[in-house]
Amino acid sequence: MNKTPLNQIHKDMGAKMTNFGGWEMPVEYTGIIEEHKAVRNQCGLFDVSHMGEILISGENAAKSLQKIITNDLQKLEPGKIIYTPICKPDGGIIDDLLVYCLQEDQYLMVVNASNIEKDFKWINNHLLEKTKADNLSNKYAMLALQGPESKKILTQLTDIDLNSLDYYRFRQAKAAGIEMIISRTGYTGELGYELYFEPEAAVKIWDQLMEAGSDFGLKACGLGARDTLRLEKAYPLYGNDIDETTNPYQAGLSWTVAINKGDFIGREKLIEIEKNCCQQKLSSFKITGRGMARHGYEVYAEQEKIGEVTSGSYSPTLEESIGLAYLKNEYTEPGTEIEIKVRKRMVKAEVLKGPFV
Amino acid sequence: MSVKDGLYYSEDHEWVREEEDCLVIGVTDFAQEELGDIVFVELPEAGEEFEKNDSFGVLESVKAVSDTFIPVSAKIMEVNENLIDNPELINDDPYGEGWLIKVDPADDSELDELLSAEEYAEFIEEE
Numbered sequence: 351m352n353k354t355p356l357n358q359i360h361k362d363m364g365a366k367m368t369n370f371g372g373w374e375m376p377v378e379y380t381g382i383i384e385e386h387k388a389v390r391n392q393c394g395l396f397d398v399s400h401m402g403e404i405l406i407s408g409e410n411a412a413k414s415l416q417k418i419i420t421n422d423l424q425k426l427e428p429g430k431i432i433y434t435p436i437c438k439p440d441g442g443i444i445d446d447l448l449v450y451c452l453q454e455d456q457y458l459m460v461v462n463a464s465n466i467e468k469d470f471k472w473i474n475n476h477l478l479e480k481t482k483a484d485n486l487s488n489k490y491a492m493l494a495l496q497g498p499e500s501k502k503i504l505t506q507l508t509d510i511d512l513n514s515l516d517y518y519r520f521r522q523a524k525a526a527g528i529e530m531i532i533s534r535t536g537y538t539g540e541l542g543y544e545l546y547f548e549p550e551a552a553v554k555i556w557d558q559l560m561e562a563g564s565d566f567g568l569k570a571c572g573l574g575a576r577d578t579l580r581l582e583k584a585y586p587l588y589g590n591d592i593d594e595t596t597n598p599y600q601a602g603l604s605w606t607v608a609i610n611k612g613d614f615i616g617r618e619k620l621i622e623i624e625k626n627c628c629q630q631k632l633s634s635f636k637i638t639g640r641g642m643a644r645h646g647y648e649v650y651a652e653q654e655k656i657g658e659v660t661s662g663s664y665s666p667t668l669e670e671s672i673g674l675a676y677l678k679n680e681y682t683e684p685g686t687e688i689e690i691k692v693r694k695r696m697v698k699a700e701v702l703k704g705p706f707v
Numbered sequence: 708m709s710v711k712d713g714l715y716y717s718e719d720h721e722w723v724r725e726e727e728d729c730l731v732i733g734v735t736d737f738a739q740e741e742l743g744d745i746v747f748v749e750l751p752e753a754g755e756e757f758e759k760n761d762s763f764g765v766l767e768s769v770k771a772v773s774d775t776f777i778p779v780s781a782k783i784m785e786v787n788e789n790l791i792d793n794p795e796l797i798n799d800d801p802y803g804e805g806w807l808i809k810v811d812p813a814d815d816s817e818l819d820e821l822l823s824a825e826e827y828a829e830f831i832e833e834e
Binding site for chain 2 (some may be wrong): 378574640663664
């Protein structure tokens with residue numbers, strides 16, 4: 351199993367570890383609910399070094415990427431970031447990722463851990479001449495510092511003015527004496543930063559952040575809280591809510607498809623999909639009866655199967671069971687009553703609009 | 708992680724306590740620790756009967772779902788209604804306020820097939 355440079359720290363802290371896409375990662379340290387609340391109210395520190403980094407460089411880097419991603423690379427300039435899917439010709443989502451514009455001819459793609467090999471191969475197969483892709487996943491460790499106190503904590507480690515760093519912007523700067531990418535991004539819906547740096551510095555940076563955060567209620571957080579935090583914001587998770595059998599339109603990601611930017615992989619099919627409207631849409635719901643929905647549970651209305659749950663968990667903020675499900679179009683209106691088959695029982699639920707929190 | 712003396716244990720991580728007129732059953736400290744924050748409990752109704760090792764309920768934590776298995780054949784006398792609104796009692800006090808059910812056993816001799824505290828402690832050591 352792959353290990354991040356902080357593996358021993360997690361174990362020393364008593365974290366429960368799990369295999370996540372071939373990586374031994376911390377699920378929780380003191381409890382998912384407690385960690386979740388720390389991020390919403392103070393701050394949490396996540397080791398997300400399992401994430402992959404692929405560098406695209408060369409004369410045709412921008413042109414190549416514009417063909418590979420569905421969002422519009424024109425929106426980028428050095429220091430900016432975009433979120434985008436990459437799709438197959440049939441519109442199915444290969445991965446969802448961030449693209450960082452390091453320079454005009456250099457872009458860093460940050461991809462899901464379980465898709466690194468697949469993405470790297472796909473990208474390599476679609477690069478134009480005078481352009482290359484390097485899989486730098488082992489050259490970067492990554493930490494996510496997330497929560498309302500994150501700015502105060504990170505400020506103690508760096509000279510850059512974080513007030514001038516806007517959402518989806520980054521700087522290459524020093525923090526804790528280490529050269530890194532400081533990025534105003536995250537997967538929790540809170541003010542937060544993602545930091546990319548050499549793996550050898552991971553322990554030092556982790557320790558310094560934990561130290562700097564000790565006065566601000568900073569807690570180490572695992573993948574368990576990461577999942578409940580993103581679910582409350584209705585952010586899709588690759589492998590759960592989106593995959594190669596789903597397209598950006600049905601997943602509620604139409605804003606990431608720049609259909610008029612020129613040709614790109616999947617465009618033709620996506621035009622068709624948009625025109626015909628998808629049959630199903632990823633929808634938010636909360637359980638109004640008693641029970642919890644989980645990935646794969648069937649959804650019914652009027653005795654007819656109308657969809658399937660893709661994510662389901664407990665919301666520590668709302669203290670309710672919530673989830674995401676692909677539902678037939680006619681049942682996606684907020685307020686619609688649905689039923690979820692929880693093992694052998696039918697449990698009542700209600701369709702909601704957008705994020706839960 | 709605590710294992711309480713004087714109780715019987717199953718390899719499915721339930722404990723059984725003998726009282727004068729019934730057996731009390733719950734899940735062990737090890738089990739609640741493994742599950743993490745428990746947020747939902749599904750329990751049987753009084754009067755239902757179960758064969759040894761049948762699933763009699765469900766515990767859901769934030770991350771996972773887990774069945775609970777009855778360690779002896781028995782009829783349910785009472786369930787811990789407190790857990791419906793306060794499932795976290797299982798995390799906080801698994802051997803006390805977090806008990807799950809009280810039962811009338813079909814065959815007292817089945818208790819002898821369960822593990823002692825010492826045997827259970829060894830068992831989880833190996834897990």
